[in-house]
Amino acid sequence: MLIERYIYLAIALFCIGIVGVLARRNAIIIFMCIELMLNAVNLLLVAFSKMHHVAGVAKSASAGIDGQLFVFFIMVVAAAEVSVGLAIIVMMYRNTHSVDVNFLNRLKH
Amino acid sequence: MDISQVLFYALSAMALGSAIMVVISRNPVHSVLWLIITFFAISGHYILLNAQFLGIVNLIVYAGAIMVLFLFVIMLMNLNAETEPQKNKWLKLAGVVAGGCLLLVLVAALKQAEVKGKVAELGTGDIGLIKNLGNALFTDFVVPFEISSILFLSAMVGAVVIGKK
Numbered sequence: 001m002l003i004e005r006y007i008y009l010a011i012a013l014f015c016i017g018i019v020g021v022l023a024r025r026n027a028i029i030i031f032m033c034i035e036l037m038l039n040a041v042n043l044l045l046v047a048f049s050k051m052h053h054v055a056g057v058a059k060s061a062s063a064g065i066d067g068q069l070f071v072f073f074i075m076v077v078a079a080a081e082v083s084v085g086l087a088i089i090v091m092m093y094r095n096t097h098s099v100d101v102n103f104l105n106r107l108k109h
Numbered sequence: 110m111d112i113s114q115v116l117f118y119a120l121s122a123m124a125l126g127s128a129i130m131v132v133i134s135r136n137p138v139h140s141v142l143w144l145i146i147t148f149f150a151i152s153g154h155y156i157l158l159n160a161q162f163l164g165i166v167n168l169i170v171y172a173g174a175i176m177v178l179f180l181f182v183i184m185l186m187n188l189n190a191e192t193e194p195q196k197n198k199w200l201k202l203a204g205v206v207a208g209g210c211l212l213l214v215l216v217a218a219l220k221q222a223e224v225k226g227k228v229a230e231l232g233t234g235d236i237g238l239i240k241n242l243g244n245a246l247f248t249d250f251v252v253p254f255e256i257s258s259i260l261f262l263s264a265m266v267g268a269v270v271i272g273k274k
Contacts, residue, residue: 076261
């Protein structure tokens with residue numbers, strides 16, 4: 001499969017995530033769109049790792065394996081991020097009784 | 110067109126369609142369910158690229174653990190389509206236009222890039238198997254691996270401290 005098609009797919013998924021972050025006000029949906037963007041990047045990293053494997057397999061048998069390990073570490077960081085982020089959102093819900101991000105404007109005043 | 114190409118296009122359409130549904134559905138529970146379908150499609154892509162370990166980890170960690178956490182929080186707050194805050198339609202339109210502009214810029218930049226003719230082979234190669242990934246993880250990447258365990262510990266402590274008040 002041509003690498004361009006994977007790049008187009010990842011760009012499309014990433015932009016859908018951007019639109020979600022910009023157009024929604026629910027903090028949880030915004031958080032889910034961030035996960036969507038992370039996954040678009042993960043998909044692209046795996047596709048590039050396979051591409052470099054094809055190019056460098058003559059030199060070493062494990063060429064391109066770094067890309068897949070980066071994806072593994074991104075998943076680790078995303079799991080940690082979700083646990084802390086959801087705790088913050090629960091905290092915000094307790095204080096304002098809403099998940100609307102427009103209530104979080106105290107820095108403006 | 111062989112079977113892997115058909116699968117590629119089917120999974121891509123599934124991922125894009127359900128990603129759009131995540132953004133436009135009014136009920137947050139529906140958004141979570143659509144996002145799970147997106148993650149299944151992305152896992153299918155990983156398996157198609159013969160990255161089987163990542164495909165399974167993506168299912169277990171993302172579609173299994175993280176999405177269940179999201180569902181728990183949404184049901185704990187009793188969110189539904191009636192309580193959903195809505196932006197006014199001009200702000201929504203501005204968001205869509207901004208995202209579309211980013212899409213345009215990235216696609217235009219890709220037209221100039223030298224990626225023509227490079228391929229990511231489907232269904233071949235063994236770098237995605239557990240044996241090879243584990244070998245690299247516990248030799249070259251052992252320090253980041255240990256640091257990520259400290260990261261998890263601090264995330265756990267942070268979540269408990271934030272949630273306790």
